[in-house]
Amino acid sequence: MGKVVHDFWHVVLESWEMTLANLQIDQDRVVEELEKLATFSDAPEPAVTRILFSPTELAARAYIRQLMRDAGLAVREDGVGNIFGRWTGAQPDLPPVSTGSHIDAIPFSGRFDGTVGVLGGVEAVRALKQVGFQPERSIELIMFTSEEPTRFGLGCLGSRALTGSLAPDQLAELQDDKGRSFVEVRNSAGYQQNLNEVAIKPGAYDAFIELHIEQGPRLEQANLPIGLVTSIAAPATMRVTLEGEGGHAGAVLMPGRRDALAAASELILAVEQAAFSTGRRDSVATVGLMQIHPGAVNSIPSHIVMEIDIRDTAQAPRDSMVAFIQAALEKIGKKRQIEASIEILNADPPSQSGADLLKVMRKACDKLHLEYMELVSRAYHDTLFMSKICPTAMIFIPCKNGYSHRPEEYASPLQIQRGVRLLAQTLADISSNYPAN
């Protein structure tokens, strides 16, 4: 860097750091807004239920749009219902930096999952504006559609579609449990834009950062306010169908039985074995769902549907677990004369956080005197898909006892404030091409 340029940056940095030193995060305002958002719920307090495109969720969307507008953001939406609020920078032609999360909530869950990243994003923008900060790159806040798989069986609908990981014809095949198609539901929710125009190109954003509660106990146990996520585990979901032969539980003798549940039981143990087979701490495999037909005590189970969740921070061992389970199923099916089929519902790659982005965020933590640890996210987030089009990172804040997806979910105002502060600082740094060294 030449001396003149260097001096220029030096002056810019000094005045700018003085500006940012005055940054005020209004934690009471964020908490108030979190409480208000929690009232858009189909479950009694303190539980929250907010399912994609329900009347309740649509009302919550209107609230988010209003908050974005009140913060001076230009709001637009795409055909799957992702909501974008843009703060136009001095160089509007450069790809913006972005942040965001989701506001949908699984049945009887809490008020902080996802919402902290959306409302925290609004507060970060307000705080930056209040101190007179001017971004070079535009800053965009995104509220993603349906991060939770509740309604259409597939998580991260909005971020998948946005990043081209879910094509319009795949979207069109999705149905909810009432047999209504995604297209029909989003049409009646008022989203009728062309689905071919949802996906954006790699590089359309310069960076993406998601603020989120940890949903685990590590930060609380370590008594640290901040977690910087270095990678997100690769999830895969499989649906297995087993077809045996039913009959009277008393009349049909044991030889020659084709009991679908007995076969499923062997498979469940094989799933557990698959996770141990990699020899890795990061390998996990779970059977979390099983339907038994006909489901009577005096009837031999003839038909089983089960779903298997498999994850690892690296793709190869994740794939080897999938292969292990496929092989086990084939063997069990043959041995027990059970017709077995397996459908891979999703098999997503893991994501690594952007190295330069992490560098900026470590520095920001030091500047703000926020102690942090680096950790892996074992749950997936919209960031997993955003990482396909730009460098990404996540900020975790602690949550009480690591509780999440239940009404007891809690993060304190101070914990939220610190996360939002780091988010605001990072957005300021990266939106203005802050030199990383």
Ligand SMILES: [Zn+2]
């Ligand atoms: Zn979430």
